[in-house]
Structures are given as C-alpha cells and as structure tokens.
Amino acid sequence: MSHSILQMKMVPGIHNAFKEIHNLGFRLGVLTSNSRDNVKTFLESNDLTDVFDFIYSEKNIFGKKTALKRLLMHEKISKQNVIYVGDETRDVEASKKAGIPVIAVTWGLNNKQILTSAQPNHIIDAPEELLACIKNM
Template sequence: MTQKVIIFDFDGTIADTVDALVGIANRLADEFGYAQITPEQLTLLRNFSSREIIKYSGVSLIKIPFLVKKVKSELKNKIHELKPIPGIKEALLDLQQSNYKLGIITSNSRDNVTAFLEINDLENLFEFIYSGVTIFGKTNIINSVLKQKHFKPEAVIYVGDETRDIEAAKKANIQVIAVTWGFNSPEVLAKQNPNFLINHPRELLEVVQNS
C-alpha cells in the first residue's frame, strides 16, 4: 500500500502568523502605496481571494514580488514571537505516528520556516520543506515536488487556509483539506469546493484516514 503524503501550507495553517503579517503589511503601506488594513477591512479581506485582495489594495503587480520579499524579511525578526496554531502540534504528531509522510510547501522563506519549527520543537515532523513560491504559483511547485519525490497524486493531500491553496491543489489533481483557522473565512473557502473543510486540527487525522 502506498504511503500517504500530507503537504502543509505554513502561514495560517501551522503557524499563527496572521496578526504579525497584518502588522508588517501596515508598516509597509506608505512604501508600497496602499492603505493600512483596519480591523474592519481585515474582516472584509478574509472573504476575498488572493487576486481580489491585490485588486482591492491597488498595489501594482510589478511591486508584488518586492513586497513579498520585504514581508518575509520583516517576519524573520518576529519568528521567536510566533506560536503554532493551537492543537496543530498534537495533530501533526498523530499523523506522523500513524505513518503518514509530512511536508511543507510555502511562499514564506525556508529560513523562517526552519527557525519556527526548531523553536517550537516541530523540526523532526517534516520530511521536506519547499519554499519560494510566487503568490499564484503553488501549482508549479506542487507538481515539481510530486515529480522529484515520485509521489502519486492520488496519495497526496494538501492542507491550507487560503483559496489559492485550494485552487493550486485542484490544478495539481491532488485532494485538498481547507482549514478555517487561518486567513480566509469558512464561507469563501467553502465556495472553492475543497475536498474537505475542517474547523480544528484534531479533525485532521480522521479526515486523512477516511480520504
């Protein structure tokens, strides 16, 4: 029997980074020419796809790669303050002990992810980490990982908290579990028709076992 592979997004799925990222985005607002995010706007943005957020912000597409790079750099200084999503560590341990292969694909930097995992005693749970994804480019890296690792698409499940995670997984022909504890709202995630939609990390093992 083929071993199942569970690939996780990082920000908002494993690490509770939403507040830190909003704070960084607000500090960079003047530099990149967009309005700061108020609590009311954040509620609105949670119901937007990644493309809709960029359109709403008015940030030039040309500036996006520079903005993403700056955000990653700023986040590096806050890694020691960040905490795992409540319950995710226990869920990851359950998955590993149930003989699932775990990995990470993220648009955050590998250094940030590795530092976070080490600080929170999670570094031994993941067999691979791939980073450097463009804001809309997760499908390409998922396909690349499947090819490099010789994973069969039917044996792989992606876990993420944003509409772009669902979109990328579907294009790569793998199953996707959308989680409601990250950035996007349950309503907008449901509209993207993920294979599964869960509200707490403790649901992960059962969903994976029954997928």
C-alpha cells in the same frame, strides 16, 4: 521576518495533530513561499523538526499549482499519495488543478464561507479534526 517568526504562535491543537499524523507513518511536508530558513526556525522553536520530512520553498511567479507540481517531482511523490492541507482559496484551487485532494482549514487566512465557495474536498474547523479527515480520504 526571521525575528517575528519566533513570535508566531501555533494554533492550539495543531502540534499534537502533526505528531499523531507523523506517528501513523504519514510523510509531512511544507510548501511555502516563505524562506526555508524561516520555516525551519519556526519548526525548531515548536519542536516539530522531526515531524516534517521536507520543506519546499519556492517564490513562484507561475502560481501555486506549478510549485505544487515541482514539489511532487522534486520529492518523487505520486499525486495519488498526497493530501494537501491549506488555509486559502488559492490552495484549494491549485490542488484541484493539480488533481490532488485538498482539506481546507478555517483557522488560517480565509474564513469558512470563503473556503467553502472554493469547494475543497473537506473543510475542518479544528486541528483535532485533521487526523480523522485524513483517515477518511
């Protein structure tokens, strides 16, 4: 996987969206079941290491909700100060169970129709919409 991580392409517009959000003072982090090294390599190869404050990697047999709660405890973050951005229905479900607002993005694993059925707080179709959505939450 580490070799293929370098072949992965970013969604057009997401790099600028991350930079803008970071420059406004928001903390950005990654919650993943992928290895920390893979994520770090991807961020380095896309000039984003200075944008993300943390990478939390956990292969959790208890599910994403538990991983999300552990991340909040580990990083000492109140759920009132978090907005989760995800591309799968399980992201939406975990966030809702944890009491965290969630923005679903349609450029990832699940399509808009499937994501809509999970009832996220917001759903966006392009990275350029992310900052405005965060500001309005």
